[in-house]
Amino acid sequence: MSNDPQAPENELDPSLFEAPPMGEQERMVEAVLFASADPVTIKDLTARLPHGSDPTTALVHLEKRYEGRGVRLVRVGEAFAFRTAPDLSFLMRRETVETRKLSRAAIETLAIIAYHQPVTRAEIEEIRGVGVSRGTIDQLLEMEWIRIGRRRMTPGRPVTFVVTEGFLDHFSLESARDLPGLKELRAAGLLDNRPPPSGAETEGEAPSESEEGDLFDGDAALGSDAPDPPDGAR
Template sequence: MSSNETLKQIIEAALLAAGRPLSLDQLQALFEKEDEPEKKSLREILAELTEDYLGRGIEIREVGNGFRIQVRSEFSPWVSKLWDERPPKYSRALLETLALIAYRQPITRGEIEDIRGVSVSTNIVKTLTEREWVRVVGHRDVPGKPALYATTKEFLDYFNLKGLSELPTLAEIRDLDSINRELELKDPDKLDEEPTESEQTPDEVMDAQPVVETDQLEENEIPEDESGQKSEHSTVSETQDTSVDAEKDELEADQIDQAETGRLYE
C-alpha cells in the first residue's frame, strides 16, 4: 500500500487529469486490488487536499458525480477569456421549465404547462435532454401514460451542486419586484414617468390643481355668461343695491327738509 503522501499525490493528479468529477469507486479503480484504499481513507485525503487549496485559485468540490478540481467562481471573469466561444444563453421559458422539473420532480409535461399557463415547446424538452440535465424516469399511470421528467447528476455537476438539497428553498427565491417595493427602489425604466399623486411634493400638488370653474369663484366675483353679459343673479343684486341707495337719498332729503322747516318757525 502506498504511503499517505503518495496516495494524496495520486488522487490530486487523477482529479486534475480527468477534467471531470470522479466518484470514490472510480478513484479506487486506479489501484490494484491489493493496494486499493478504503473509501474512508479517500475521503480523508480529499479533506486534506481541500484544506491545502484554501486561499488559492482552485478548489476541490463535491458535485453530483463525485469530486473534481475546479477554478473558484470568483476568478471566472478572467479565466473565461481563455475561450473564444461565449457560453450559451437560455430563454426564460427554458429556465422556468427546468426549475419546475428540479423542484417538482418527477413531473409530466402537462403538469408543467398547467403551472406555467402556456404550452411547453418541444425544442425546450429536446434541449434539456440533449444537455443531459433532464431524463425520463417513468410514466404517469393515467390515460396516455405521459412521461415523468427528473433532473440528472449532470444537472448537479453543471450547477455545482452536491445534491438537490443544496438547491435554494422557495422561500429564498424572491420576486425582484417585491424586493424593489420593500427597499422602495424605482424601476429605472420608469424614472422618466410623471410621479403619482402620492409621490408628488406639496408644491407639485398645488401646481397640478385644476383651473377653478365658474361655480368655484369667490362670492365677490360676478360670473358672466357666454355672451359676456353678467348673469341674471348679478342683475338682481345690482337692482337691490340701487333700491337701497335710492332709499338712503330719500331719507337724507327728508332730514334736510325738516331742518329747513324748523328754522322757518324759529
C-alpha cells in the first residue's frame, strides 16, 4: 500500500503479490511466444508477466518440454521464439518460399557482411573487387537481413553494416558465430571439393567468386543454405 495518505485506496504495490507458480509462468511465456510474430526478449517477457515472475527459468523448462516435438523453442540473438524442428522443415518449404530473388551482387554482399561484420561499404567493395550499388544495399535493408551499425571512428565516420536477428532466424542461427566454415560447407556439398589449383587460396582463405554464388539458391526460402565466408573470417 502506498505511504502517501492522498493516494487512492485501490493503488496497490505489485510487490505485495506473490508471483504465479512456475507452471503458470510457463503457460504465460508459451502464450506470449506463440502469439508474437517476432522473437521475444527476456526484457519483454518480464514486462508482460506478473511482478516477481522468472521468465528465464520458465524458458528453460519450456525448452526441455519441447525437445523432440514438431516445434522447438529456439534462441534468436537475444530473443526467443518457437520454430519448426529442423528435421521437419522440408514439410514447410512449399508454403514459405518467397518469389523474391537475390542478385549475385546481393548474395555476395550479404555473405561479406555476415562473415566480416561490422563492415563498411568501402570494405565490402575492397573484398568483392567491384563497386556495390545503392540498390543492392537497399534491397538487403528492405528485406531486414542487414541493418546499419555504428559509425567507424575513422575519417569521414563511415557507417557499418551488420546482419539482423531476422537473418539469423531465417537461417536458423543463434548468432553469426554459428555460420559454417569452409570444411563444413564442402562437407555439405555447397562448395567445390576439388583441390584448389596452384597458387589458389588455402584452407581458411577466401573462396572464389564462383563459390560465393552457390551458397544461396537465390530464393528467400526457409532452410536456405548459409553464405560462404568471402574472406576466410571465422
